[in-house]
Amino acid sequence: MLVYTAKRIVLAILVALTISMLVFSLLYLSGDPATALAGESATSDDIEKIRQAYGFDRPVWVQYLSWLGNAAQGEFGNSLYFRLPVWELILERLPTTMTLGVSAMTFAIVLSIPLGVLAAMFPNSLIDRTALFMAVVGQAMPSFWFALMLIVLFAFTWPVLPASGSDTWRHFVLPTIVLGYYATPAFMRLTRTGMLDVLSSDYIRTARAKGLRPWTVLFKHALRNAIIPVVSLAAVQFGFMLGGSVIIETVFALHGAGFLAWESISRSDFPTVQAILLLFSLLYIVLTFLADLLNAWLDPRIRVG
Amino acid sequence: MTEPAGFSLDVENLTVSIPLAAGTLRAVRGISFRVNQGETLCIVGESGCGKSLTSLALMGLLPAKAVRGADRLTLNGVDLTALSERQMSDVRGESMAMIFQEPMTSLNPAYTIGNQLEEALRRHRPVSRAEARERAIHLLEKVGITAAASRLQQYPHQLSGGLRQRVMIAMALMCGPDLLICDEPTTALDVTIQAQILHLLRDLQREFHMAIILITHDLGVVARMADRVAVMYAGEIVETGTAAEVFAAPSHPYTKGLLQCIPIPGRTKRGEHLGSIPGVVPSLIGEIAGCAFANRCPHAADACRSEPPARDLGPGRMVRCVLEPGAVPQMEPA
Ligand SMILES: Nc1ncnc2c1ncn2[C@@H]1O[C@H](COP(=O)(O)OP(=O)(O)OP(=O)(O)O)[C@@H](O)[C@H]1O
Ligand code: SF4
Ligand SMILES: [Mg+2]
Secondary structure: OHHHHHHHHHHHHHHHHHHHHHHHHHHHHOOOHHHHHHOOOOOHHHHHHHHHHOOOOOOHHHHHHHHHHHHHOOOOOEOOOOOOEHHHHHHHHHHHHHHHHHHHHHHHHHHHHHHHHHHHHOOOOHHHHHHHHHHHHHHHOOHHHHHHHHHHHHHHHOOOOOOOOOOOOHHHHHHHHHHHHHHHHHHHHHHHHHHHHHHOOHHHHHHHHOOOOHHHHHHHHHHHHHOHHHHHHHHHHHHHHHHHHHHHHHHHOOOOHHHHHHHHHHOOOHHHHHHHHHHHHHHHHHHHHHHHHHHHHHOHHHHOO | OOOOOOOEEEEEEEEEEEEEOOEEEEEEEEEEEEEEOOOEEEEEOOOOOOHHHHHHHHHOOOOOOOEEEOOEEEEOOEEHHHOOHHHHHHHEOOOEEEEOOOOOOOOOOOOOHHHHHHHHHHOOOOOOHHHHHHHHHHHHHHOOOOOHHHHOOOOHHHOOHHHHHHHHHHHHHOOOOOEEEEEOOOOOOOHHHHHHHHHHHHHHHHHHOOEEEEEEOOHHHHHHHOOEEEEEEOOEEEEEEEHHHHHHOOOOHHHHHHHHOOOOOOOOOOOOOOOOOOOOOOOOEOOOOOOOOHHHOOOOOHHHHOOOOEEEOOOOOEEEOOOOHHHOOOOOOO
16 A cells, blocks of 8 residues: 555656646747737837846746746745735635535535436436436536526526625535536446446345345445446546636636636736646646545555555 | 255246347246255256356346246245345345355455455344454364464455355355355366365365255266256256266266266366257247257157156156156267
């Protein structure tokens, strides 16, 4: 287990470094950053001053290392738009995004795992078909369109929930449904196929031959094995959700980091965009790492050599 | 009818059918047998003749779509056909246990050996974990596993196939069942391990006074283990008797064919044709008109087109063939 954990940590660090390079290079994606920063009416003198003030005149790898060193301390410089430290901006908005992410993930799991299990227990039954239908619809429907439909239905036709803002828990209901529903088809399908596979396995027959109760067979012997791929998927899906939060927070005007990312992109606020990208990527890496650990705990074949 | 004292499993006219798109697969076509305490019944027959479905039918573990029928299916006088699924699960693992052909996949990879052994006892008996652990260690030692106590913490993937099958046997014995059903318990193991496992089963049977139903397609295994033999062909029992009777005077042409091309004991591989009786098994979908063996039988005659009678050749001795047993000549070597 120790060796396994150490390997995963090294891997996570390598991935994080790669991503940091990509994020750093974003700055150069739109051409010369000094020119972009200086604005349209700037003279070449102004641009040169900015180049020196921001250190853009140094070799790229020096710039990267100093940027990385600062980033490691949470220092991303000031937002070009707000003229405030980027980390302050993000810290203020991160709770909203995390609340949305966690509640959407919870919603997705609570909806899809029981449905997936039931669909596998009664293949081709009504419940299986309903679950399949939901999955197909969920995959076919663009999330912004789904969001607009929900807003029309529950904020205007029956005004039971607010359409925008992030002040109370009620503001989170519709965004949670949209963002969470988006992840359910994959969870449901994976749970269903996993359970079907496991339920027809020899060790389930053994468990039944021992006279174990259906409940024990299902939850102790089957689900634990079927859930292993779902755990890995959950980490990936959470990453997608963070990405999706950019759209969802914008549609619902939730003041989270996703919304901030959207605004900062349209304002060319590079330091802020970089910081959010890096943060989301790191979150994703940490979650993948945790999923690996959880899987190792669930599956002794990973954990015990 | 008065029950004889002691344990017995009585099966009369057991059928297993599976509805398929092409028609109803009648995999087990009305078989009857009886197993008494301390006795080993070997069910022998080619691949696909319905041995596994028979054992699963006894355990109430048939696939969901399979349908079981029986005129009589009693264990110690208890009518198993009348039990609910819940009551049946009380019987499974308690008075009737089973081990399977695939030791590599029959244990749950996610739990320790100890966990899986203990739950088999704790499901049926109000014992503490410590007591269940004691019993598990005791049985692991009984099935010849060294360092039993430390094995409890191991996971299935850390054990070899032979060891896993021993664990399966120990698990089946946790509640001290009256009947142990072994479905080809050694087919997946290599020859020396096969011999050890069979030897172990014989010893355990003597010690625990269990009845054993041993399913195999290896006549060498039958010769070593059986008190009684039931020869199955295409879902029917075509001949039964004591092992001595069947080996000394095989009466059904199929049994003769099997014995004539007996392979070197313990060398038949899974799925391999038993010996080399030419021809193929008829389709099990729908009725089979007349004798199911007719297309492969060297003595097939017009009379075989109608259902052959089950001839009673003495107590517990039966053959299903139109020919008088004495009249069957030896089969030509294939
Ligand atoms: N779940 C199932 N669905 C459809 N047909 C099945 C199913 N299980 C078994 N059968 C069929 O029923 C027949 C009897 O199968 P069974 O497994 O009892 O054979 P067997 O005698 O145990 O063979 P083997 O020696 O290969 O284990 C075979 O023709 C098999 O194809
Ligand atoms: S009934 Fe006829 S075909 Fe069948 S085994 Fe006997 S002799 Fe052969
Ligand atoms: Mg079989």
